[in-house]
Amino acid sequence: MQTLDLTPAQFKALKCFRSFLEDSGASPTLRELAHEMGYGAVGSAQDVVKALQKKGFLSIPEKHLSRSLRLTEKAEQLLGVAKSAVGDFFQIPKLGSVPAGNPILAIEEKVGTLLISKSLVSKNAKPKKSLSNNLFALAATGDSMIGAGILDGDWLIVESTPEAALGDIVIARIEGDATVKRLAKVKGKWALKPENPDFNLITSPFEIVGRVVALQRVF
Amino acid sequence: MQTLDLTPAQFKALKCFRSFLEDSGASPTLRELAHEMGYGAVGSAQDVVKALQKKGFLSIPEKHLSRSLRLTEKAEQLLGVAKSAVGDFFQIPKLGSVPAGNPILAIEEKVGTLLISKSLVSKNAKPKKSLSNNLFALAATGDSMIGAGILDGDWLIVESTPEAALGDIVIARIEGDATVKRLAKVKGKWALKPENPDFNLITSPFEIVGRVVALQRVF
DNA sequence: CTGTATACCATACTGAAATATGGTTCAAGG
DNA sequence: CCTTGAACCATATTTCAGTATGGTATACAG
Structure with a gap:
């Protein structure tokens, strides 16, 4: 198991997340992310997101809030993208x-x-x-x-x-x-x-x- | 009636919208906006948003989507702020x-x-x-x-x-x-x-x- | 006086989003 | 061999967000 690095699927998910952000100006929902990733199920997006959270690339300030996932500093550095400030x-x-x-x-x-x-x-x-x-x-x-x-x-x-x-x-x-x-x-x-x-x-x-x-x- | 200019309440709502965007990186929901504005009812936020939509300061790409309200070019110019893109x-x-x-x-x-x-x-x-x-x-x-x-x-x-x-x-x-x-x-x-x-x-x-x-x- | 717009409140409905749970492969490690 | 975790699917539940509807008060224009 790799704790610091990302698996290809996880990296792809981060990139999807980023491009969605850039396009729409808001974080994707799990369903939207699943769609971008080509998944047929929301649960798949859930899994990836959970993994990315554990690894510190995504953060969620509050539970049960729509579109509340955020890229962390770590993710922004990795993606080399301007933060959403x-x-x-x-x-x-x-x-x-x-x-x-x-x-x-x-x-x-x-x-x-x-x-x-x-x-x-x-x-x-x-x-x-x-x-x-x-x-x-x-x-x-x-x-x-x-x-x-x-x-x-x-x-x-x-x-x-x-x-x-x-x-x-x-x-x-x-x-x-x-x-x-x-x-x-x-x-x-x-x-x-x-x-x-x-x-x-x-x-x-x-x-x-x-x-x-x-x-x-x-x- | 003024069609081009904004009423004080509407202008305040735009500023609330903008500052929420800056702080959280996402558009506020109607309830969040109502809270920022000091409203006790969601409907009040609805009204202001509807007025701002009609006047072309807010746009909504799709219905029934959470946090999908966006500041228009017009609003960004008025607020003098870089857009959230x-x-x-x-x-x-x-x-x-x-x-x-x-x-x-x-x-x-x-x-x-x-x-x-x-x-x-x-x-x-x-x-x-x-x-x-x-x-x-x-x-x-x-x-x-x-x-x-x-x-x-x-x-x-x-x-x-x-x-x-x-x-x-x-x-x-x-x-x-x-x-x-x-x-x-x-x-x-x-x-x-x-x-x-x-x-x-x-x-x-x-x-x-x-x-x-x-x-x-x-x- | 009446119509219209603003500016609020209250409540109910519906759809969407987050979450929970459980399942199936497959590959890697002990 | 067995466990673990990644990587998917499917479905159900709960909470939240958008919407609809209707109410009151005020102000302003015709």
Whole structure:
């Protein structure tokens, strides 16, 4: 008998369990699992599940509750799958056009949503009650920030805030146009510094829309 | 009457629904929802759910199935929360050291995990059966690729494959050392091109470990 | 004033899910 | 040889979840 390892049937059951979870968003019932496994009887699924419980790959918080089986940490590691933590992600709007006006997110501007891991932003962004409501994504355009490693087409994850520190990369609005630059100070006055020698320092009045907290690029 | 907006009770119910989902990983039953809402009757939860269904915030794929209520896109947008789809994400290992040997992922090398949205990689990576098993993340070190917008400390999401095309940014192994470069061809021979004038073209023998399909940076 | 929707309560019915029990192979170990 | 456990099947029972129905009170629109 093997206590640590799984039998092929048990492993298959775990995979069925996982894929059901991924597809439907909920744990399968024993009958559903039996069906996925090709069983003709519920009892077969019972047996496998019981074995997996004993081996610590499935847990059941309460008895007599439907769909209450859960994959344990152990199982998640083995399967190499993201755990079902809904709370680990933010869904933030992609803005296609310039963030303008207040409130900042007009529906018309929204061109989609971006899913990002909380861990991507939580280190950097200020801890607010509902961070996800203060985040949005903006596609970088132009080459003015190539010195900072920001290329045309990159998705910038922006924390919507008027506060920024010297040296932060910020989204600023200048007469209605949004732009991404590094916040600088020149002769005691705030300025926007491009990271590209072909562009000039901006000293005209601007308003800070938010701080760039993260970046995502797809090659 | 308001058809598009939600009443306070309905909004509260949605939030209860969401938090239950986050906590337990499964949709609440009507009784559980009633309890969360402070109701004394199941019927009350029924009413709210019915209203939310009519307004398009909750959906039910099949009748008489337990815990089958799902938040719709609309509700997820309103709540600003990542949907409960476990399948929308990959959990990929962060490799702290050089990927070496076969199998490529020795446990010792794993320094953590990175959660990424499938949409980040699915456009680019080749459709394989289990993509998540072929992905890993590697921290970029050095400045040899600043011309391609890859900075020191960036997380590179890599698809583990020996196949790459001209111009792809690849992870290559040269005598045990891993490096990120652009795949080039010089005088009919494959070469690794840095994107930094301070570095030299690499023509010595190398082995392609994988293709860089995405990048994440935290500021 | 009347119809309609919200927002609750109460109760009963039905189907589904979990559980219990018992059976049959088959392979491996003592 | 006998026991044990995996891996299936079949069936019955109990509890739970979804549904149906009907009630009350309030608010708002026509």
